[in-house]
Amino acid sequence: MRRKKTAMTTRNDKPDWALTKRERAQAERAAKGLPPKKHPLRWLWLIALVALAGGAAWFVQSGRFAQFQADRAAATAEAQAEADLRAKRAATLQLAPFEVTTLAPATLMETLKITGSLAPVRQVHLSSEVSAKVEAVAVRAGDAVAAGDVLVRFDATALDIQLAQATANAEATRVQLEQARSDFDRTKDLADRGLAAQNNLDRARSTLAQLTATLAAQETLVANAQRARDNAVVRAPFDGVVFERAVDPGQFVATGTPLMTVVDLAALEVEATAPVSYAPDLAPGLDVALTVEGFGDRVFEGKV
Template sequence: MRRLAKIGLGVLALAVIGGGGLYLFKARQPANAVATAPVSPTAAPRFEGLEFSPADLAEARTADLRRAVRLSGSLQPFNQTVIRAEVAAVVEEIRVRPGERVKKGQLLAKLDTADLAAKLREKQSNLDSARSTLSLAEINRNKAVTLTQRGVKSQTALDEAENAWRTARANVAALEQQVAMARKALNDAAIYAPIDGLVAERFVNPGERVAVDARLFSIADLDVMEMEALVPARDVPQLRIGQPVVLRVEGFGDRLFEGHIERINPTAQSGSRSIPVYILLRNGDLSLRGGMFGSGEAILAEAANTVAIPAEALRREDTETVVYVLQDGRLQRRAVTVAIDQTTDGRVGIASGLAAGETVISTPGLRLNDGLAARVAGR
């Protein structure tokens, strides 16, 4: 009996242990359940929204913006002239050198006047003789008129006297012109500056014989400079006479020179289809020189101290121009008014709808919605 009791107790103990093992197995592996990894109570919840990299965003900032057309070209004096010889003669004296400043009417050089003076004397002598002949012809004509009226001379004699007088008078007039030309030639032997400026070039030296129309000097007035810029035909309709221009010139670093559009050529060049535009610049300190290269902008529009964002941040939705602002973890759709676009640095100015310091989505092509949750990656 005692042995049977021990066996019974052993069977009961095995049953209890076996039942406990079955309970534990069933608790870990429920029927038809899919095994999953245990969830850590400290893991961050998954973010449901859009994440942007810093490169996708831009901060709205106040700036001075401008829309402009690019211009470049070579600078030349607006007033410049080449002085040429009016007479053929030997250069007797030169009073200026290249680089010297001259005034209008200043004597620059003298040509030898010996031959010119002799020609003038010859023409003047011929004129004096012709005037004496004219005086005699006039006396004979007056006598012929009187005698014809009295019937002493015939009409034929009067006609001859009249013709001689007319011929003598025409001869005097012709010789007076020759004397005037000879006197002018003598005066032209003295070379004067026609404008204020600097002597750019001197083409002759004392002792040389120059021909008529030979180059003597080149004078440039540097007070006003002109730049010829070739502008594509598509940009010309945006330009107008008097439009301000800001230029940088090689050799002057960041110094700016202000000018304006003086003229616009009416026709395009046949090869490039570009249209010459002429810009005038004041050069009061005479620092600019002919042949220097300048580049700059013709200012089409300006907006000072305006809210500026990249042009890529603008979106066209229906009939509105909008931007999307990232604020407090969500996107806000904002309708904005553009103050200036197509600026030289690629930004646009916003007149209303956006404040400086706000962050906008600047990456185009993304599908965005108002109120959508959003954040910057890693933050």
């Protein structure tokens, strides 16, 4: 039996100038009626792929693949940690303590320094309200006093006599006035019944009015004498400090003679002159910081 060879032709749509060397050789074999030449490397590639697949399957099944993945993950983590450490070291800036400053909000202030005189808001110059001899002075300059404390005491002998005499005169006049009022009432009753003359009633009325006026004047004298007696003792009008003392025991003073000065140091004020250029910026209520000569660096706070 004879086999019939069939010539295989390969159709190629490429022009001759576009054919590769291998395609041109295949075309020549087809023109001669020969089958296409098989490339010997195809079997080698197939064998290599089968071997590679078998090796990969063995590598996975043997557990080495899991170990490989674990080692690779550990190496990756270590590399990442080292990279993070290098980045942290690069980002850290070492500063000395004196190079660090804490920022905080603050109010900017413009300071005006001026010099003035300090004076208490409340002070009193005590003067004598009687003419008498100073019997005792209980305080000295610089002493602290409370309201009502005795500061100066005068000899009140003459004042006591004047008060007693004025009181006695007023009492005598009061008795006379009571008698005159009784006489007037009796005379008026008689006159109303026609038993007393009108001139007797007028005389009784005049006596009553005169004694009433006399008693009023004498009561005024008693009040003045009592006030003078009370003024024989000078007391502190408020809590404060004796700033100045002007009298000593045994000294005779007249009415109006200065005795001492008491000041209240709880509230002080400063009188100072500021430049005209600062006038628009000065207003009541502005804060003021004061330093006083004799108090060192102590700062007192106040307001305009």
